[in-house]
Amino acid sequence: MFGxxxxxxxxxxxxxxxxxxxxxxRRDWPGPALADRLGVSGRTIRRDVERLRELGYPxxxxxxxxxxxxxxxGTAMPPLxxxxxxxxxxxxxxxxxxxxxxxxxxxxxxxxxxALVKLEQILPSHLRRRVSALRAATATLxxxxxxxxxxxxxxxxxxxxASACRDREIVRFAYRRRDGTDSRRRVEPHSLVSxxxxxxxxxxxxxxxxxxxxxxxxxxxxxPMGTRFAAREVPGGDPxxxxxxxxxxxxxxxxxxxxxxxxxxxxxxRFPMMWGTLEPLSEHTCEYRGSDDSLDWLAxxxxxxxxxxxVHEPVELAVRCRExxxxxxxxGDGA
Numbered sequence: 647m648f649g650x651x652x653x654x655x656x657x658x659x660x661x662x663x664x665x666x667x668x669x670x671x672r673r674d675w676p677g678p679a680l681a682d683r684l685g686v687s688g689r690t691i692r693r694d695v696e697r698l699r700e701l702g703y704p705x706x707x708x709x710x711x712x713x714x715x716x717x718x719x720g721t722a723m724p725p726l727x728x729x730x731x732x733x734x735x736x737x738x739x740x741x742x743x744x745x746x747x748x749x750x751x752x753x754x755x756x757x758x759x760x761a762l763v764k765l766e767q768i769l770p771s772h773l774r775r776r777v778s779a780l781r782a783a784t785a786t787l788x789x790x791x792x793x794x795x796x797x798x799x800x801x802x803x804x805x806x807x808a809s810a811c812r813d814r815e816i817v818r819f820a821y822r823r824r825d826g827t828d829s830r831r832r833v834e835p836h837s838l839v840s841x842x843x844x845x846x847x848x849x850x851x852x853x854x855x856x857x858x859x860x861x862x863x864x865x866x867x868x869x870p871m872g873t874r875f876a877a878r879e880v881p882g883g884d885p886x887x888x889x890x891x892x893x894x895x896x897x898x899x900x901x902x903x904x905x906x907x908x909x910x911x912x913x914x915x916r917f918p919m920m921w922g923t924l925e926p927l928s929e930h931t932c933e934y935r936g937s938d939d940s941l942d943w944l945a946x947x948x949x950x951x952x953x954x955x956x957v958h959e960p961v962e963l964a965v966r967c968r969e970x971x972x973x974x975x976x977x978g979d980g981a
Contacts, residue, residue, distance in 0.1 A: 661686070665694050669705065669717035676714040691715075776805040783811035784838045785886040804838065806868045807847055811835045814875050816852070819868040821860060824898075824939075833858070834875045837885035841893070848885040850878055857881060859889050893921060898937040900944055902963050906932050907954040917951065941966040 661684060668683060669675060681688045695705050695715055708714035810817045814834070821831050833849035840846075845862040857880065880888055902922075906913060910924045910932035922936025934955075938944040945966050948955055957964040 662694055662697060665691075666698065666703065666717070669715065674708060674714055674716050676708075676710075680715065776809065779812045780805055780808040780838070783808040783835075784840060785884070800862075803862060803865065803868050804845070806870065807835055807862075808838055810868070810870050811837055813870075814877060816871040816873045816875055817849075817868050818871060819860075820866040822864040822866075831858075831860070832871075833860075834878065836878065836880050838862075839886045839889045841886070841889060846889045848880055848888060850875075857888070859892050899939045900941055900960060900963060901937040902935065902944055902948065902960065903958045904934045904936075904948055905956045905958065906934050906951065907956075908932065908951075913951060913953070920951075921947070942970070945970050 664684060665680065668680060677688050677691055681691045684691070686694075695707075698705050704718035706716045706718060708716055807817065809815075816832060817835050818830065818832050821829050823829060832852045833847075834852065835847060835849045837848045838845060839848060839859075847860040847862060847865065849858060849860065850856070851858045882888055882891075905927065906924075907930065909930060910926040913920070913924055913932065913934075922934055925933045925935075927933055934948065934951075936944065936947065938947070941963055944963060948957075949967070949970070957967055
């Protein structure tokens with residue numbers, strides 16, 4: 647989540663902050679001097695000055711042979727300079743960390759909550775409304791081990807869908823199925839769910855007259871239809887648990903049957919939201935069944951359980967485990 651967040655923070659915003667700092671540092675700045683300090687062209691400086699003016703900063707142009715700029719007296723630089731997409735992206739990252747979905751830094755939850763509160767206090771009202779809708783419509787499930795990729799999600803799509811969940815407004819969007827085919831969907835959105843590194847939409851599909859989950863990285867161009875709907879209760883009452891249950895029961899390209907050398911109760915206690923099923927075989931062993939479209943992720947998921955295991959099927963998974971073991975062994979030999 648945070649890796650993607652850094653990517654969203656553009657170089658332009660960083661340069662604008664530097665430009666503001668320079669304009670505050672002294673009264674008058676010739677245009678060529680600003681360009682030289684920032685390592686850009688004079689044309690870029692002119693565009694950046696126009697951007698600052700659009701954001702409400704009173705930057706005056708100076709007459710003279712080379713021209714120049716002056717930041718009107720009494721103007722203070724704010725703690726953040728973000729466009730709409732950047733502010734929403736940061737709020738998404740902080741929201742995940744505050745709920746424990748980040749899971750990588752000890753104590754990050756409380757820190758993220760404080761940062762999120764401060765961010766919302768300084769956001770313009772229209773952005774605050776978008777972030778508030780996103781927070782209200784999002785559910786998370788800490789401890790989930792099923793996600794297998796850091797697929798990116800359009801922050802605009804997140805906020806459009808969050809607003810539709812809040813306002814109970816029917817949405818249409820293009821959706822790419824697992825087999826690669828495309829479809830058009832018309833749904834009543836209920837909740838956004840963050841599981842591991844993926845986002846899902848829980849919604850009532852009007853055409854299929856049933857509840858469905860949609861991966862947001864496969865969803866394009868969500869468009870509110872302006873039609874309201876009556877609220878429905880998601881099965882089980884918990885949208886995050888509903889998505890997790892569907893994912894655990896889903897069948898993907900490679901289905902594994904593995905014996906784990908540990909009691910089923912121990913595995914369930916350590917991985918309460920594990921993707922797949924467990925059946926006791928004896929006092930000290932159990933059978934794990936799971937599936938994935940990627941043999942690599944399936945092998946790593948099983949190895950990540952931290953116990954001895956034996957692969958019964960498919961043969962391709964056993965081969966991949968041997969290859970992975972050899973690769974890890976070579977890496978260890980070179981340390």
